[in-house]
Amino acid sequence: MSRRIGLAELPAYAAGSRLFATGATESSFRLTLDWARSLAGQGVELVAAGELAPGTRCAAVTLAGSMIALSEQLPGGDEPAGAVRTLERGLGEPVGAVVALNLAAENALIPLIAAATLDVPLVDGDGTGRVFPLVEQTTFTLAGIGAAPLALAGASGELVLLDTVPGRVEELLRPLVLAVGGWAVAACYPMSARDLAGAQVAGTVSRLLEAGRPESARPSAVPFGMRTLCEGRIMAVEGSPRRDTGPSLPSLPSSIVVEESQGLRRLVRLEAYNEIVLALADGAVVATTPDQICMVSTRDGAVVDVDRAVPGMDVEVIVVKAAPVWHTERGLELGGPRAFGLVL
Amino acid sequence: MSAPKAGWEAPVTVAELVTAGPLAGALMYGTGEKPVHEVRIVDEPSAFGTVAPHTAVVLVGAAASGGWAVEMAMRRAWEQAAACVIAPSSGLSPASGAVLAERLGVTLIFVDDPLVTAVRVASAAARPEAARMQLVARAATRLAEAGPSARAVLGVLNAELQGASVTFLDRYGRHLAGRRLPDREPPEGGGGRPAGPAALAEVEVPDQEGGLLGRLVAHGSLRSPGWPPVVRTVLGLAVAPLAAWSATARLAASRDFTLQEALAVRLIERRPPREEGASGEQESAAARAAALGWPVRGPLTAYLVRPWGRRAGPEEGLAAQAVIAATVGRVPVTRRGEGWAGWSALPPDDLAERLRECVEALPWPSAAGIGTTVESLEAMEDSLLGAEAAAIVAERGAVARADRMGPAELLGALPAGVLRAPAGVILQPLLAIDKDGTLLETLTAVLDEGGALKAAERLGVHRNTVTTRLERIKAVGFDLDDAATRLAIQLACHVILH
Numbered sequence: 001m002s003r004r005i006g007l008a009e010l011p012a013y014a015a016g017s018r019l020f021a022t023g024a025t026e027s028s029f030r031l032t033l034d035w036a037r038s039l040a041g042q043g044v045e046l047v048a049a050g051e052l053a054p055g056t057r058c059a060a061v062t063l064a065g066s067m068i069a070l071s072e073q074l075p076g077g078d079e080p081a082g083a084v085r086t087l088e089r090g091l092g093e094p095v096g097a098v099v100a101l102n103l104a105a106e107n108a109l110i111p112l113i114a115a116a117t118l119d120v121p122l123v124d125g126d127g128t129g130r131v132f133p134l135v136e137q138t139t140f141t142l143a144g145i146g147a148a149p150l151a152l153a154g155a156s157g158e159l160v161l162l163d164t165v166p167g168r169v170e171e172l173l174r175p176l177v178l179a180v181g182g183w184a185v186a187a188c189y190p191m192s193a194r195d196l197a198g199a200q201v202a203g204t205v206s207r208l209l210e211a212g213r214p215e216s217a218r219p220s221a222v223p224f225g226m227r228t229l230c231e232g233r234i235m236a237v238e239g240s241p242r243r244d245t246g247p248s249l250p251s252l253p254s255s256i257v258v259e260e261s262q263g264l265r266r267l268v269r270l271e272a273y274n275e276i277v278l279a280l281a282d283g284a285v286v287a288t289t290p291d292q293i294c295m296v297s298t299r300d301g302a303v304v305d306v307d308r309a310v311p312g313m314d315v316e317v318i319v320v321k322a323a324p325v326w327h328t329e330r331g332l333e334l335g336g337p338r339a340f341g342l343v344l
Numbered sequence: 345m346s347a348p349k350a351g352w353e354a355p356v357t358v359a360e361l362v363t364a365g366p367l368a369g370a371l372m373y374g375t376g377e378k379p380v381h382e383v384r385i386v387d388e389p390s391a392f393g394t395v396a397p398h399t400a401v402v403l404v405g406a407a408a409s410g411g412w413a414v415e416m417a418m419r420r421a422w423e424q425a426a427a428c429v430i431a432p433s434s435g436l437s438p439a440s441g442a443v444l445a446e447r448l449g450v451t452l453i454f455v456d457d458p459l460v461t462a463v464r465v466a467s468a469a470a471r472p473e474a475a476r477m478q479l480v481a482r483a484a485t486r487l488a489e490a491g492p493s494a495r496a497v498l499g500v501l502n503a504e505l506q507g508a509s510v511t512f513l514d515r516y517g518r519h520l521a522g523r524r525l526p527d528r529e530p531p532e533g534g535g536g537r538p539a540g541p542a543a544l545a546e547v548e549v550p551d552q553e554g555g556l557l558g559r560l561v562a563h564g565s566l567r568s569p570g571w572p573p574v575v576r577t578v579l580g581l582a583v584a585p586l587a588a589w590s591a592t593a594r595l596a597a598s599r600d601f602t603l604q605e606a607l608a609v610r611l612i613e614r615r616p617p618r619e620e621g622a623s624g625e626q627e628s629a630a631a632r633a634a635a636l637g638w639p640v641r642g643p644l645t646a647y648l649v650r651p652w653g654r655r656a657g658p659e660e661g662l663a664a665q666a667v668i669a670a671t672v673g674r675v676p677v678t679r680r681g682e683g684w685a686g687w688s689a690l691p692p693d694d695l696a697e698r699l700r701e702c703v704e705a706l707p708w709p710s711a712a713g714i715g716t717t718v719e720s721l722e723a724m725e726d727s728l729l730g731a732e733a734a735a736i737v738a739e740r741g742a743v744a745r746a747d748r749m750g751p752a753e754l755l756g757a758l759p760a761g762v763l764r765a766p767a768g769v770i771l772q773p774l775l776a777i778d779k780d781g782t783l784l785e786t787l788t789a790v791l792d793e794g795g796a797l798k799a800a801e802r803l804g805v806h807r808n809t810v811t812t813r814l815e816r817i818k819a820v821g822f823d824l825d826d827a828a829t830r831l832a833i834q835l836a837c838h839v840i841l842h
Contacts, residue, residue, distance in 0.1 A: 238411060253410070255410060255411050257440045259443075266447075267415075267443050267444055269411060269415055269440070271411075280412055280419070282419060282447055282448060283416050283417070283419025283422070283444060342412070343390075
């Protein structure tokens with residue numbers, strides 16, 4: 001099976017990428033979408049990993065750093081290609097296909113831009129099946145594939161090739177991203193198409209295209225199921241003490257208290273660290289990462305960013321079940337509550 | 345130490361810890377009604393699996409790292425039937441803590457230093473009797489420092505027995521010091537019970553003579569079976585200082601007759617009705633009257649003792665007061681008119697008997713009067729007026745009662761000795777011609793009986809005899825048709841004849 005993502009498919013692709021995306025800022029997303037639109041004329045080929053020659057060298061492409069920085073320091077346009085070319089130089093062989101690290105908002109568009117610029121196919125799948133804040137929180141890592149060597153391309157044309165052992169990438173990456181201007185395109189996880197097929201969460205791009213169509217319902221975007229935790233009103237947004245986590249996470253912990261508006265009228269607490277990592281109802285654990293917990297505004301159906309939650313907002317709290325690999329012992333260690341400093 | 349009293353060994357409850365124990369002053373959400381048997385320091389959620397029921401769970405470390413951790417702990421505490429959760433005050437916003445405490449029925453307490461708290465609570469839970477004793481000891485120390493002042497003593501009681509409201513009532517149930525009880529509805533219909541809450545503890549305060557000075561009453565929620573005995577004990581500690589306060593007040597007042605007088609006058613001042621609560625001055629007067637042992641609630645009867653035939657000297661008050669106190673009892677004594685007045689709660693017959701003893705015991709000739717019995721101090725002025733009138737008509741060494749006073753008593757009260765001389769002058773023309781006294785006798789009979797016919801019947805003579813005698817009386821210059829003359833002559837006749 002192969003199909004193309006062109007101008008006609010782009011709106012659905014963009015809409016689908018935002019169904020569960022938290023942390024998206026409007027201006028940076030519009031900018032990235034315009035960027036993608038300018039390149040999508042001839043379309044990008046979407047292939048399943050299994051359709052590629054097994055030895056094809058593939059790389060994951062993603063945005064690193066702050067979305068706000070992206071909207072302030074505009075891209076030059078050659079960053080995605082620059083990152084992949086730099087990786088190719090380090091590898092000594094060409095990259096034959098790109099894959100998304102995750103498919104949330106800009107992170108879905110940047111690999112598409114990379115594929116269009118380099119004229120290589122985009123693989124129908126991604127490295128998380130959802131979003132995690134750290135570059136190494138991926139199913140690729142779970143499959144034993146290293147994020148390094150990793151290439152970075154900043155907006156001012158600077159290129160960095162980083163090679164290190166697993167577990168060190170995040171720590172080295174963060175100051176580098178800051179040094180090149182706050183955001184950069186990263187090309188990482190070089191791997192064969194054969195390895196990618198076994199490590200990725202497959203079919204997520206097709207699903208996203210499907211779910212992004214106006215007539216589709218939100219659950220169609222979800223491969224492993226979702227449920228509504230509660231509907232309620234935000235009572236309070238509180239700071240939360242910093243926790244001891246391995247590579248420290250990019251933002252401060254916070255806590256959102258939602259009072260259920262119907263039924264048992266439970267007190268639901270959403271503990272957030274970049275994203276919501278734990279949900280308690282009357283003190284009982286009702287959902288944790290690696291499943292994805294998000295607030296959806298009941299007013300307009302948009303995902304409510306943790307940083308934008310304010311008391312009085314009416315929200316629906318939904319839980320999207322993560323890929324089964326995340327629920328393995330190794331998956332929980334990398335993406336479960338403990339990875340966010342929560343000892344339950 | 346002797347065997348502990350019943351209830352002292354009952355496990356302490358969470359509320360008791362917070363309001364009067366090692367958690368005093370901590371922020372508490374929930375009822376705190378559960379007993380605490382032990383304390384467990386929990387530093388991570390997995391430790392909850394082994395928390396026993398009735399445990400006070402003290403959260404530290406990861407188990408207190410933010411609202412989520414505290415909320416999870418409350419949930420686990422609920423599942424394990426723990427007594428309460430004690431968290432550092434930085435752990436959770438009070439709002440969600442309060443909501444969850446109510447939803448789960450788990451008491452949540454915020455403290456500044458959980459570890460120090462844990463040690464204190466553990467000691468209180470392990471030896472409830474010792475913890476309660478500690479409170480009693482502290483109260484005793486502070487009561488000793490407060491000294492003999494009802495206000496200071498009640499201040500200590502209310503500060504130490506946090507969560508309880510302690511009131512000092514006089515023997516009539518009126519507020520003297522301490523916190524006021526919420527107004528109780530009077531019982532409705534027959535057999536209705538008072539609407540107010542039952543007292544936690546009540547202790548009687550005796551006066552020096554063994555009578556009842558007042559009652560200490562503590563109200564509040566029943567926190568544990570061990571709480572009322574503790575409250576009762578602490579109230580008991582206050583009895584001696586209050587008795588001393590009463591004795592001191594009595595001593596001071598008996599030294600100062602003027603002070604007592606002023607107090608008595610203040611008590612019977614006409615006050616605006618139904619304004620007791622607003623009048624702090626009246627209230628303190630009532631409190632001091634209670635300390636002096638004076639009756640302030642009806643039925644009350646006024647009395648007045650006066651020296652016979654002269655006004656009371658200014659320096660005689662103390663002596664009179666001493667004799668009145670010795671015979672009538674502890675009653676107010678104030679200077680009034682020609683003597684000393686006050687009131688008593690004794691029935692009029694008993695009061696009359698005591699006053700007779702008093703009049704006999706006084707070192708100078710005296711008489712006494714008793715007013716009508718009234719229901720309250722507000723009406724005391726009327727009773728005092730009656731007592732004054734009765735004392736005036738009372739004969740030397742006697743006690744007259746206003747409720748038994750008639751015209752005869754009034755006439756009897758006329759100072760016959762003083763009036764005899766002027767009466768003789770007025771009647772001189774008549775006496776000059778009245779050799780055997782028949783004219784005076786006839787004149788008196790006519791004036792007393794109001795006419796010649798009845799006078800003739802009284803004297804046993806013919807009507808014409810009376811008429812003839814009247815002609816002779818008029819002939820010497822008495823105009824019986826003039827009312828003033830008639831009254832003067834009648835008085836003169838009365839004085840001369842009796």
